[in-house]
Amino acid sequence: MNSPQSSATVVTPTAAQLAKYLEVANTAALAAGSVLQACWGKLESIVEKGRPGDLVTEADKQAEAVILEIIRNNFPEHSILAEESGQFGSLDAEYLWAIDPLDGTTNYAHQYPFSAASIGLLINGVPMVGAIFDPFHRELFSGAAGLGATCNDKPIRVSNVEKLAQSLLVTGFAYDRRETKDNNYQEFCYLTHITQGVRRAGAASIDLAYVACGRLDGYWERGLSPWDLAAGVAIVEAAGGIVTAYDRTPFDIRSGRILATNSRLHDELSQELLHVAQIEPWSWI
DSSP states (O other): OOOOOOGGGSOOOOHHHHHHHHHHHHHHHHHHHHHHHHHTTOOOOEEEOSSTTOEEEHHHHHHHHHHHHHHHHHOTTSEEEETTTEEESOTTSSEEEEEEEEETHHHHHTTOSOOEEEEEEEETTEEEEEEEEETTTTEEEEEETTTEEEETTEEOOOOOOOOGGGOEEEEOOOTTTTTOSOOOHHHHHHHHHHSSEEEOOSOHHHHHHHHHTTSOSEEEEOSOOHHHHHHHHHHHHHTTOEEEOTTSSBOOTTSOOEEEEOSTTHHHHHHHHHTOOOOOOOTTO
16 A cells, blocks of 8 residues: 555546445445444354454454445445455555454453444545444444535534643554553553543544544554544544644554544644653563
């Protein structure tokens, strides 16, 4: 997956095209949500995919199959990157769907109701369309570049909070946090101290959706995959937020790192993140 191409060498989608992509993303997210609801509390197989805590269940696979069918039926020429099935077509394609059929699998496996189906469309390497459906709270967040963002068809916008001291933030912890110094334990502690609080919910897509609708003011995390981020990034930006790297350079979905805010406290949060020292993982665990 290369960096976004020059606008002089690519076709810019029309508003009508974006609306069609968004309609299909919404349909697929809702269909996947129905699968997640049907499988809730009935799992027969919960397996680790190689890293401690990185789980997959039959609900992930069934929901992904439904999403893939809908996208292929509508856009057979588009490429796909799906968490469970992998890559179909080129990652550098003009149109690439990034799919997480069950974001928050660990929550789901423990029957903690904070998970979602997340479907994003990257156009020329840029997240431009997103749909996130939380089946437990029955909330469909969606948005596209230039079309705004909604929750259950009602317009949403990022918050007006301007200072970290008045903010509520959210983050998460990577699967390799036990083995690497490149974790955010210290950042979590420090920002908890200087804000009104930091939440850790366990589903990046919903974290981003909550920034988009103003329930949260900012989000940072590392160790993420494109399917974790694509939909949420598109929705945050459509709702008036900003998404960059930690140092405010352009966001790169391949890096696995993200800083997303309501825009008003973006610079302050970036500055604080950059001067927090990292700490060693606890070797005695």
